[in-house]
Amino acid sequence: MVQESGKRKKPNILVTGTPGTGKTTTCTALAEAIEFHHINVGELVKEKNLHDGWDDELDCYVLNEDLVCDELEDVMEAGGNIVDYHGCDFFPERWFDCVVVLQTDNTILYDRLSRRGYKDSKLSNNIECEIFQVLLEEAKESYQEDKVIGLKSDTIEDISRNVATLTDWVRNWPCPSQRCGKRGRPVEEILNSIKSGTAKHKEGARRMEASESEEGEVPQRNATFFFYHPCYFLEDALKALFKCLGFQIGTNTRAHKRSTMKPSNSEENPSTPENNASYEQKTSQDVPSYAEQSDDQKCSTSQNFVSFYLFSHQIPLFIITFQYIYF
Ligand SMILES: Nc1ncnc2c1ncn2[C@@H]1O[C@H](COP(=O)(O)OP(=O)(O)OP(=O)(O)O)[C@@H](O)[C@H]1O
Structure with a gap:
């Protein structure tokens, strides 16, 4: 990974990957570990109406890229952000110092998305996207290749390892006057608090709970x-x-x-x-x-x-x- 110290005092990290690969869970834990700002673009789009309406066929909002970029420009300039989104080619390249692509085994991802009740076409689109590594390829096409890193996200241990790796990277990022990431809580402690619902960032906890409570309800695979x-x-x-x-x-x-x-x-x-x-x-x-x-x-x-x-x-x-x- 390239370590780039521009004007920013802290780096910005983009965490991308197919839906269900664990972006929000990972970002929640990472944000708490290094005390960075977690920006969940999907949530932001809904909250601030940064979209062009709802697409019934695709079952999602049609994101307005210009509105999203305008909304984030100042925040990104300051640094210290972890951006979480299942796409990466419309953000300005200069925003990010590290682009993480989370990757999950197809069978595991299938089970996670089935639990969410995704309809067949949405499910197959996402599984296909993961199989063909669409996000990894998109990241490599859109950013300097040595800024892009693919990380496996099949298990809780993977999340823990990924958060530790990224925490280390942030702490070693050469910023002008000080070390960048404040030393936060140990990763294992943060993951436990996400699981028990006492995490600062409720979204990760909600998703982890949902995943565990619905265990065993995986529909028959195609x-x-x-x-x-x-x-x-x-x-x-x-x-x-x-x-x-x-x-x-x-x-x-x-x-x-x-x-x-x-x-x-x-x-x-x-x-x-x-x-x-x-x-x-x-x-x-x-x-x-x-x-x-x-x-x-x-x-x-x-x-x-x-x-x-x-x-x-x-x-x-x-x-x-x-x-x-x-x-
Ligand atoms: N590495 C992992 N090990 C175990 N469970 C995981 C892992 N990653 C994610 N999960 C579980 O899978 C589900 C989806 O995770 P999460 O919501 O973080 O994915 P996402 O990539 O942010 O999805 P989306 O793009 O739709 O927001 C959650 O219930 C989460 O607890």
Whole structure:
């Protein structure tokens, strides 16, 4: 991680990742450990109406990126903030000294999101987003790579380790006159207080409680298949075959994302997993058909390598991977 001391006396940290990877829980503990300001962008958007209304299809607010950036500009300049959001490409790069991407095992994430009662399309969009590491890639594209760090967030121990790592980083951040993060409470103590509901930051406690009280209520998992292939024609053939067999089919957004220009308009921006569905719908119309592609496009493994997944309610979870590479 790069340690950058500009005018700010304290660094700013961005914690991003697919919904459910533990951003809020981690940020709550970290904010308490180093006495930084935790900014949950999702909550801020609701509180201050920094959105363009509710999207029924995506089941979320349509965030207004300009309003969010205007709202945060002064606070970010001061430093000492931990920003928590499931997207990262619309914030000014200069705001952050460290960008953390939390990552969770797909099965664990599936269970966490199912407990939240996410509807099928929202659930599959988010799982897909995690499988294809959309947020990690977005972070690497949007920030200097050595500022970006991916951290595993499967267990409470992972949170504890991540908070300790980040606390150490903040304390060693070279600020002009003093050490940056004040020495707060030990991480384990903070996590215990989050679990027991006595934490200063109630949001983390609420989420942890919700997760534990609903244990055992995980619905039957869908069957999920992933096919890795280099060409669109193979994708189409496999889709047709599995559609005949009664599977619901989703398409990998990352392949589409790479094959089209990234929209600058916030409404069309796919940076949030919730936006992926509409983005996918729009971009799938823009992607050239197989016949319209150049030879390079037809068999470009980087463009089409990961292609689609299937969901079905009838069978337990399977992940089947076919890897097919042209040399
Ligand atoms: N590493 C972890 N170990 C165990 N449970 C976790 C972990 N991370 C998160 N959880 C639990 O998973 C649920 C989701 O966590 P949390 O709300 O922090 O995720 P999030 O990434 O902030 O989600 P969102 O983006 O939707 O706000 C919570 O109930 C939380 O207690």
